[in-house]
Amino acid sequence: MSDKSDRTKKQVSSHRQGRLKKKHDNRMVHGLIRKVAYEMAAVYYEQSAHDNAFYHHYPSQTFFCDYEWRRFIKHAKEKLLDILGNPHTPEAYKQDIYHAILLDAALPYSVQEAQMRPH
Numbered sequence: 001m002s003d004k005s006d007r008t009k010k011q012v013s014s015h016r017q018g019r020l021k022k023k024h025d026n027r028m029v030h031g032l033i034r035k036v037a038y039e040m041a042a043v044y045y046e047q048s049a050h051d052n053a054f055y056h057h058y059p060s061q062t063f064f065c066d067y068e069w070r071r072f073i074k075h076a077k078e079k080l081l082d083i084l085g086n087p088h089t090p091e092a093y094k095q096d097i098y099h100a101i102l103l104d105a106a107l108p109y110s111v112q113e114a115q116m117r118p119h
Contacts, residue, residue, distance in 0.1 A: 030104035034073075040069075
């Protein structure tokens with residue numbers, strides 16, 4: 001039992017030493033886009049977590065989302081743009097989405113969150 005928990009602790013530790021451990025990560029993304037990307041990561045986890053190897057690498061959905069949500073930024077922006085183009089979307093939602101995309105695009109390129117590529 002303790003062998004498994006030690007292994008999990010080492011795995012979590014190795015993840016934490018990656019990009020999450022950076023003290024001064026100044027990249028930015030609008031809050032709405034981050035929220036959509038995080039939720040997309042959660043859905044991806046639910047669909048992909050089907051074997052022990054995946055669970056070994058990502059012990060929980062929260063851990064996966066905290067670590068990998070940045071990989072879904074581009075998809076989140078695309079989905080928000082699709083929602084903007086949907087005639088059934090309420091105007092209030094469209095205004096919020098448009099405002100979020102506009103503010104995100106106005107960030108200087110040097111601080112924008114870049115779409116990360118898989119290893």
